Amino acid sequence: MLGMRHLARVALTIAAVASLALAAFILQAPKEKETWAALTGVLAVIAAIIGAFPALRMLEIQEDALRPRPTPYFDLTSRYSLLQLRVKNLGGGVAYDVQLKWEKHLVNHKGEEVDNLDHISVLLPQDSVSVLIGASTEFVRKLSDSQFEGECSCRDATGKKYCQNFICSVDGSQKQLVHDNELPKTLRDLQKLPEELNRIAEAIKQLPGAPS
Numbered sequence: 762m763l764g765m766r767h768l769a770r771v772a773l774t775i776a777a778v779a780s781l782a783l784a785a786f787i788l789q790a791p792k793e794k795e796t797w798a799a800l801t802g803v804l805a806v807i808a809a810i811i812g813a814f815p816a817l818r819m820l821e822i823q824e825d826a827l828r829p830r831p832t833p834y835f836d837l838t839s840r841y842s843l844l845q846l847r848v849k850n851l852g853g854g855v856a857y858d859v860q861l862k863w864e865k866h867l868v869n870h871k872g873e874e875v876d877n878l879d880h881i882s883v884l885l886p887q888d889s890v891s892v893l894i895g896a897s898t899e900f901v902r903k904l905s906d907s908q909f910e911g912e913c914s915c916r917d918a919t920g921k922k923y924c925q926n927f928i929c930s931v932d933g934s935q936k937q938l939v940h941d942n943e944l945p946k947t948l949r950d951l952q953k954l955p956e957e958l959n960r961i962a963e964a965i966k967q968l969p970g971a972p973s
Contacts, residue, residue: 769817770814770817773810773813773814773817776806776810777807777810777811780803780806780807780810781807783803784800784803784804784807787799787800787803788800826852826853827852827853827854828852828853828854828917828923829850829852829853829854829855829856829857829884829886829915829916829917829923830850830851830852830856830923830925831848831849831850831851831852831856831859831881831884831913831915832848832849832850832851832913832927833846833847833848833861833878833911833913833927833929834846834847834849834929835847835894835929835930835931836891837897837901837931839891840893842896842897842898843893843894843895843896843897844893844894844895844896844897844900844901844931845891845892845893845894846867846875846878846891846892846894846929847889847890847891848861848878848881848884848889848890848891848913849884849887849888849889850884850885850886850887850888850889851887852886853886854886854917854918855883855884855885855886855917855918856881856883856884856915856916856917857882857883857915857916857917857918858880858882858914858915858916859880859881859882859884859913859914859915860879860880860881860913860914860915861878861879861880861911861912861913861927862879862911862912862913862914863879863909863910863911864909864910864911865909865910866909867894867909867929869892869893869894869895870893870894870895870896870899870900875892875894877892878890878891878892884915900931901931904930904931905931905932907930907931908928908929908930908932909928909929909930910926910927910928910929911926911927912924912925912926912927913925913926913927
């Protein structure tokens with residue numbers, strides 16, 4: 762796609778230069794009625810070429826917005842006290858056959874290489890998948906001086922392939938609150954509520970005179 766965009770820009774530039782050269786040549790010719798008519802036509806072509814550049818840029822922006830863009834990154838906020846590796850499709854198109862190629866694989870809390878997300882069949886726009894790395898505070902310190910690089914590739918609905926380099930690092934996370942959203946902690950604590958209610962109910966049953 763980038764090659765076609767570059768070719769279109771080169772073609773428009775060549776056409777603009779050729780039109781300007783032709784206009785300069787016409788101006789050197791004898792000033793007759795036909796000369797001014799030809800010059801007017803050439804200037805109209807130049808104006809159309811100039812107007813095509815913004816239109817081409819708008820088309821490029823629309824294409825970029827609709828292309829799939831799966832991106833791996835470290836996620837510290839979705840799960841309370843846990844660090845995850847997440848791959849999210851930040852683009853506007855469905856990503857097929859997503860593949861991650863790492864220069865060096867990350868190792869999780871079990872000492873295993875994290876390769877669960879190296880191949881994802883389908884990833885919808887703004888959808889994501891994740892895998893656990895370990896305790897967030899522990900791994901932020903452990904990975905503070907590390908960054909993991911690689912290449913992410915995918916295909917769109919037409920089969921066109923896209924590739925982009927990526928870098929995963931926790932460097933930015935060291936300068937932010939690990940728990941900047943209280944919802945994960947609240948939901949985690951709510952999961953303990955049934956167990957606590959059962960414990961209270963059992964304690965009440967042990968009281969003298971309590972109904973059986």
